[in-house]
Amino acid sequence: xxxxxxxxxxxxxxxxxxxxxxxxxxxxxxxxxxxxxxxxxxxxxxxxxxxxxxxxxxxxxxxxxxxxxxxxxxxxxxxxxxxxxxxxxxxxxxxxxxxxxxxxxxxxxxxxxxxxxxxxxxxxxxxxxxxxxxxxxxxxxxxxxxxxxxxxxxxxxxxxxxxxxxxxxxxxxxxxxxxxxxxxxxxxxxxxxxxxxxxxxxxxxxxxxxxxxxxxxxxxxxxxxxxxxxxxxxxxxxxxxxxxxxxxxxxxxxxxxxxxxxxxxxxxxxxxxxxxxxxxxxxxxxxxxxxxxxxxxxxxxxxxxxxxxxxxxxxxxxxxxxxxxxxxxxxxxxxxxxxxxxxxxxxxxxxxxxxxxxxxxxxxxxxxxxxxxxxxxxxxxxxxxxxxxxxxxxxxxxxxxxxxxxxxxxxxxxxxxxxxxxxxxxxxxxxxxxxxxxxxxxxxxxxxxxxxxxxxxxxxxxxxxxxxxxxxxxxxxxxxxxxxxxxxxxxxxxxxxxxxxxxxxxxxxxxxxxxxxxxxxxxxxxxxxxxxxxxxxxxxxxxxxxxxxxxxxxxxxx
Numbered sequence: 001x002x003x004x005x006x007x008x009x010x011x012x013x014x015x016x017x018x019x020x021x022x023x024x025x026x027x028x029x030x031x032x033x034x035x036x037x038x039x040x041x042x043x044x045x046x047x048x049x050x051x052x053x054x055x056x057x058x059x060x061x062x063x064x065x066x067x068x069x070x071x072x073x074x075x076x077x078x079x080x081x082x083x084x085x086x087x088x089x090x091x092x093x094x095x096x097x098x099x100x101x102x103x104x105x106x107x108x109x110x111x112x113x114x115x116x117x118x119x120x121x122x123x124x125x126x127x128x129x130x131x132x133x134x135x136x137x138x139x140x141x142x143x144x145x146x147x148x149x150x151x152x153x154x155x156x157x158x159x160x161x162x163x164x165x166x167x168x169x170x171x172x173x174x175x176x177x178x179x180x181x182x183x184x185x186x187x188x189x190x191x192x193x194x195x196x197x198x199x200x201x202x203x204x205x206x207x208x209x210x211x212x213x214x215x216x217x218x219x220x221x222x223x224x225x226x227x228x229x230x231x232x233x234x235x236x237x238x239x240x241x242x243x244x245x246x247x248x249x250x251x252x253x254x255x256x257x258x259x260x261x262x263x264x265x266x267x268x269x270x271x272x273x274x275x276x277x278x279x280x281x282x283x284x285x286x287x288x289x290x291x292x293x294x295x296x297x298x299x300x301x302x303x304x305x306x307x308x309x310x311x312x313x314x315x316x317x318x319x320x321x322x323x324x325x326x327x328x329x330x331x332x333x334x335x336x337x338x339x340x341x342x343x344x345x346x347x348x349x350x351x352x353x354x355x356x357x358x359x360x361x362x363x364x365x366x367x368x369x370x371x372x373x374x375x376x377x378x379x380x381x382x383x384x385x386x387x388x389x390x391x392x393x394x395x396x397x398x399x400x401x402x403x404x405x406x407x408x409x410x411x412x413x414x415x416x417x418x419x420x421x422x423x424x425x426x427x428x429x430x431x432x433x434x435x436x437x438x439x440x441x442x443x444x445x446x447x448x449x450x451x452x453x454x455x456x457x458x459x460x461x462x463x464x465x466x467x468x469x470x471x472x473x474x475x476x477x478x479x480x481x482x483x484x485x486x487x488x489x490x491x492x493x494x495x496x497x498x499x500x501x502x503x504x505x506x507x508x509x510x511x512x513x514x515x516x517x518x519x520x521x522x523x524x525x526x527x528x529x530x531x532x533x534x535x536x537x538x539x540x541x542x543x544x545x546x547x548x549x550x551x552x553x554x555x556x557x558x
Contacts, residue, residue, distance in 0.1 A: 060134040064179040065142055068153065077153075083121035086170050089158045095175070096155040098183065100236070102194070106144030109137050114146070115168060116154065116175065120238040120245075120377050122168040124161070125154060125175045133178050143177070149186035149194065149233075155179045169238070192230045196220045198237045200381050201227065201545075224544060231549060231558055242377035244548060247534050249371055251316060253361045254337045254528075261353070263312040263339065268301030270294055270318060274508020283322045283332075294320035297527055300512045302340035303455070303484055306523045307515040314339040319527070324553045327423075328542045329476060329532060333551040337533075340525030347457065347467045347483035348445075350524035354481060355396040355443055358471060358528075362390055362441060365537060378538050382545075385538040388474075389440045397433065397442040401465065404444050407432050418464065420451040423476075430475015440536075445469045454498045455491065457483040457524075471528070473536035481526025488516040 023031070068074070081095040089095065102115035102122055114125035127143045129135050146152065156177040164171040201224055215221050227234040234240060258265075272293045275282045283294040297319050305313045319336040339357075343349055365371045366388070379385040391397060399407075408415040413428050415421065421429070433442055449458050449466040457467045468482030485491045491513060495502040504513040534546040544550040549558060 112144035335530040483524035
């Protein structure tokens with residue numbers, strides 16, 4: 001048994017030196033400050049909420065602006081007015097327009113200005129406190145804060161400003177807004193600004209990456225690539241709206257002329273089972289378990305339609321060329337305006353018809369008031385758009401290929417009698433003809449047979465040249481045409497003599513050549529490039545400006 005001395009004495013617990021998890025005095029002070037700060041913020045937010053509710057309760061015009069209500073909750077508008085109709089509007093006329101906000105700014109708590117835009121037309125909108133509808137300051141502030149490019153519905157009275165508004169197309173009138181509703185809100189940040197796209201783009205750009213970000217005046221530069229990458233925004237500028245309305249106008253003029261001359265409209269296929277027309281420059285695609293090709297033109301189908309006894313045929317449609325050409329006038333897809341017709345006496349019937357067609361299109365572009373207005377809009381961005389020359393007489397200037405070569409040689413530009421014209425030679429010829437004959441449109445007849453397709457009819461009197469022709473605008477080709485070989489044996493012979501030789505009995509050609517085996521009338525025609533007509537009529541520096549969604553070797557989107 002242990003002695004008392006050996007027993008352990010009870011130990012006294014040590015006083016804790018301090019709880020390491022307890023907050024420090026500094027932390028407690030900081031937390032108290034954060035709490036106080038949060039309480040103040042909450043109190044401020046509550047005050048702002050109450051003030052906002054009070055302001056909304058006192059807003060005398062809250063029913064006159066804001067997001068558009070669902071159709072079931074609003075009264076339908078009986079009549080809408082387009083901005084294009086406001087140039088001749090009457091003072092105090094009430095109108096309702098759907099338009100984009102081109103820009104918005106608050107002048108003061110009582111006054112804001114909007115620029116409303118629809119297609120190529122703009123008008124100034126004014127929102128002022130007071131008035132018959134008791135416009136509130138809240139409404140003025142809201143209007144001034146609408147994001148650019150948003151779509152609104154505005155109702156107001158047409159008024160005459162004290163001074164013309166030089167920044168809008170409708171300069172002699174403005175719209176005093178009485179109500180405005182937001183139909184579709186645009187993002188606050190846009191990849192390109194419409195106002196920057198409205199200025200002239202860089203000319204002769206080789207590589208947009210090397211372009212300066214600012215021009216000499218310190219304004220942002222929007223390259224062609226940047227415009228095409230943001231085509232939906234770029235396409236909203238007044239110049240682009242005008243360009244594509246003119247493109248529509250050219251198509252309609254082509255349709256008018258064809259209908260007046262009793263042509264039959266056809267819609268041929270863009271798919272072929274073999275690479276035809278020589279096999280070069282075609283896109284190959286997968287077609288179920290086999291291959292197919294996008295057609296280079298409706299040429300074969302037009303001729304087969306003639307063999308069906310359709311005396312005059314035409315069509316508008318896409319044309320595909322798999323050519324790796326990165327130039328200002330080449331695309332891998334463009335819109336073709338094609339026609340083919342029976343010849344009664346001589347192939348010049350077709351050539352003359354094509355010349356009359358182009359004179360009809362160009363003269364109407366120059367003489368119709370709406371086309372004149374659109375051309376002036378384009379001219380503000382692309383100077384010289386309205387400077388296209390035509391001869392005063394009703395006939396077009398027509399040269400033979402030999403005449404064209406002679407003009408070039410006389411100007412010190414070497415050209416061969418049986419060689420095709422190069423692009424620099426074509427441009428030089430255009431300058432010579434403009435100076436000598438005062439015209440930007442002309443035709444060249446009797447091209448060398450060696451530079452034309454196998455189905456082109458040789459000149460019976462001189463087989464080295466052919467019954468073929470090209471049309472030019474501003475020294476650049478817009479159409480190639482010819483009389484076609486309609487005799488089966490002659491066609492087969494020409495195909496076999498082609499370089500490289502073509503087999504008229506092959507699967508790719510058999511159906512085409514058979515059409516002539518069964519008898520076909522003499523015929524000829526041509527294929528116009530819609531995009532080029534537009535480009536060269538307006539003098540645009542690149543065909544991509546005349547194409548809504550261009551396709552070239554480097555672009556498949558948007």
